[in-house]
Each structure stands twice: as structure tokens, then as C-alpha cells.
Amino acid sequence: MARTPPRVCLLHDGPRLGGVATIVQELHDGLHDAGWAVDTAPPHPHAWRTARHADVLLAAHSFGPAYAAWALGRALGKPWVVWVHGPLQEVLNEARSAPAKRAWLRWLYRQVPQFVFISRHARTSLEGFLGQPLPDARAHVIPNALRLPRAPLRTAPTASGTVELGYVGRLSPEKQPERLIAMLRLLPPRYRLSLVGDGPLRAALEQQAADLVHTERLAFCGARPRATALAPDWHLTLLASRYEGGCPLSAIESAAAGIPFVAPPLPALRETVPACLLAPGDSPAQLAAAVQQVLALPSLQIQRALDSLLARHAVPRFTDQWQQVLREAAAC
Structure with a gap:
């Protein structure tokens, strides 16, 4: 008999447009199609009403939602996972983040029980920011994927055409x-x-x-x-x-x-x-x-x-890997 999937609370504050929003929606739809219950909540104090019913909390990215996942995880005793979409050191340098914010992030990320990175480079960047490697049990790499129709290869331009x-x-x-x-x-x-x-x-x-x-x-x-x-x-x-x-x-x-x-x-x-x-x-x-x-x-x-x-970047692999990570996190 198949096990009932854990219930997920997806903490997401991003805009409806953009790459992160697109891939977060892709995961939401993939889990839903696989029979998972996924509740979405913005990362503010009222999110506890949704989070308390979840088996695992998922922060849709490594800033605001991660802060909420940490607070809710501690308050409710729930396992939590943080999804990292970018190379942290480069992102913080581009934003000229203040030393106080960097210190807070170092402290927070050392508390995260499970990370999911979209590439090995994203993992390496966060490890460089922390100044220490992450154990493999806490760091998973799952490349992004999109459900898209396939089209034939476009015809190459002619020798003299535009x-x-x-x-x-x-x-x-x-x-x-x-x-x-x-x-x-x-x-x-x-x-x-x-x-x-x-x-x-x-x-x-x-x-x-x-x-x-x-x-x-x-x-x-x-x-x-x-x-x-x-x-x-x-x-x-x-x-x-x-x-x-x-x-x-x-x-x-x-x-x-x-x-x-x-x-x-x-x-x-x-x-x-x-x-x-x-x-x-x-x-x-x-x-x-x-x-x-x-x-x-x-x-x-x-x-x-x-x-x-x-x-x-195939969707079946993406969804299967995410299901495995979330099942393992919920079982902790």
C-alpha cells in the first residue's frame, strides 16, 4: 500500500512573474499531480495557521521565506527545508549587503536542517559564505525543470539572409x-x-x-x-x-x-x-x-x-528528487 505523502507548507513571498516564481509553481504543480497536499502561505505571522497543519515547511527561497521557516519551525516543532536559487556570495556582493545582514544570514543558515540547491555551484557559493562545507545529508542538488512542449529544431539562417x-x-x-x-x-x-x-x-x-x-x-x-x-x-x-x-x-x-x-x-x-x-x-x-x-x-x-x-532538466527527475527530499525531511 502506497504511503500517504507528507503535507507541505510552501512559504513564498515572490512576485507572480520571474524565474523563481515560475519554478516554484512548477514544483507546486508537480507535487500536486503526484498526490501531495501543498498549502501556500506568505511568510508573515499569520502563516502559522497554515503551517501548523503541515508535516514539513518549505521556504521557496533563502531570504524572507527562510526567516519565516526558521521561526515557524522552532515555534511549531516542524522540520523545514530551504530552497537556494542563486550563488549567495555573488548575490550579496551585487546587493552590497551590510555586515549585519551577512552575520545574521551566517547564523541562520547554520541552523537550516536541509538545503536544496539548483546547482553544485550554488551549494559551493553558500559553503564559501559560511566558511565551511555542508554535510551531504543537509545539502541536495536538484536542477530546475519546466514542463514544455518540444518543437523541432529551427531552420538555420541562409548564407545571405538576416x-x-x-x-x-x-x-x-x-x-x-x-x-x-x-x-x-x-x-x-x-x-x-x-x-x-x-x-x-x-x-x-x-x-x-x-x-x-x-x-x-x-x-x-x-x-x-x-x-x-x-x-x-x-x-x-x-x-x-x-x-x-x-x-x-x-x-x-x-x-x-x-x-x-x-x-x-x-x-x-x-x-x-x-x-x-x-x-x-x-x-x-x-x-x-x-x-x-x-x-x-x-x-x-x-x-x-x-x-x-x-x-x-527533465520534469520527472525534478519531481521525484523533490519528493524524496521532502519525505526524508518530514521523517526527521
Whole structure:
């Protein structure tokens, strides 16, 4: 007879849009489809009304929800798990976090009974922040996954036709979209770039790249829903982030849509992204060279690379690994 799954209280304060919200919803739906009861609560004092009925508490990320999971876990005697989506040291450095906050986080994270990281790099970053390794019994690595329809590989551009490049993400400093614009200037005129997303850098980028917009080599498309972010005429999608916690959802979505991508060789990406899709570095010249090299690859090699990536980010594996972690946590 099958065991009844533990009841989960998912503590989540994030926006409805964005990568973390998307993957949290993916886990919620996967557990629900597997017969689990998952209650969602924002991390504020009233969450105890939901948390008291749970067998295990899950903090949807390592800040506000983790604080609530610690408090509720202590007050109610419940086991708790913290989900880590980013490389902590890089995130805190980018935010210029105060010493007091860093001290509080070090103390808190030493209390966490179970972590789930989206990559080995995310685990290594948190261990570096703590100044000590975590035992494997407390640290689990589960790569993100998305349920997406598969599309055939996009047709490569003709030798003389326009090459459509795309980017999906925030126009913010850590994403380094300015490097993609600098890269575009190094490519032949038949290459065009569409930037899908918004953010604090948009106005400055529009001003700096006005000549490229005027010649229709560059388009600022604004934010779009995830389902329509990838344009049907793109030949390649691009990433240029300074850091990543794991394989970005935009890369997984691109692979499922049959669109190859080029990314810098970040530690988290090297874990699951085939080497043929990684640039040798993150400079505009290195990204430009990688774009041309990937577009020149045989279609069979590109298809195998995309298949390999999607296999490593498969939903059944993602859901099964999470069920195992939550069962073990609830049994403690």
C-alpha cells in the first residue's frame, strides 16, 4: 500500500512573474499531480495557521521565506527545508549587503536542517559564505525543470539572409545586456538583436544604441509573458549574465522551442550546458565569435546538445528528487 505523502507548507513571498516564481509553481504543480497536499502561505505571522497543519515547511527561497521557516519551525516543532536559487556570495556582493545582514544570514543558515540547491555551484557559493562545507545529508542538488512542449529544431539562417538573435531577461546590471549590444556591433550588418525585457538600464541602453535602433539592427521589445517571449523567427538566443545560480529558465525554454543558444562559461552553466553552446569567455568579442560558431554547427550536433540539456532538466527527475527530499525531511 502506497504511503500517504507528507503535507507541505510552501512559504513564498515572490512576485507572480520571474524565474523563481515560475519554478516554484512548477514544483507546486508537480507535487500536486503526484498526490501531495501543498498549502501556500506568505511568510508573515499569520502563516502559522497554515503551517501548523503541515508535516514539513518549505521556504521557496533563502531570504524572507527562510526567516519565516526558521521561526515557524522552532515555534511549531516542524522540520523545514530551504530552497537556494542563486550563488549567495555573488548575490550579496551585487546587493552590497551590510555586515549585519551577512552575520545574521551566517547564523541562520547554520541552523537550516536541509538545503536544496539548483546547482553544485550554488551549494559551493553558500559553503564559501559560511566558511565551511555542508554535510551531504543537509545539502541536495536538484536542477530546475519546466514542463514544455518540444518543437523541432529551427531552420538555420541562409548564407545571405538576416540572422535574428534574441535575449529574454531583465535589463539590469547583473544580466549585462550592454555586452550583447557591444557584441552586435562586432557582427556583420545582417545580424539583428531583439531584447525582450525591461529594467533599470533600458533608458541608458536605448540612448547608447540609438544608431542600431535607427538602422533596425536592434529592437527593445519590452517585457512579454513567458509563453510568448521567444519569437518564432529567432535563430539563436543569448545570455550574458555576470553570474547564474543554475541553468536559466530562458535557456531551457529556448532548447524546448528548438532554438540553440549561446552563453558565457559560468560555473553553474558548465554543469548541464553542452560545451558547444558555451562561449570561451564573456567579452563581446568572445560572444560574437561563439554566435557565428554555433550557427555554423551541423544541425544534428545542435539537436543532440539541446536534447542533452533537456534530459538533465527533465520534469520527472525534478519531481521525484523533490519528493524524496521532502519525505526524508518530514521523517526527521
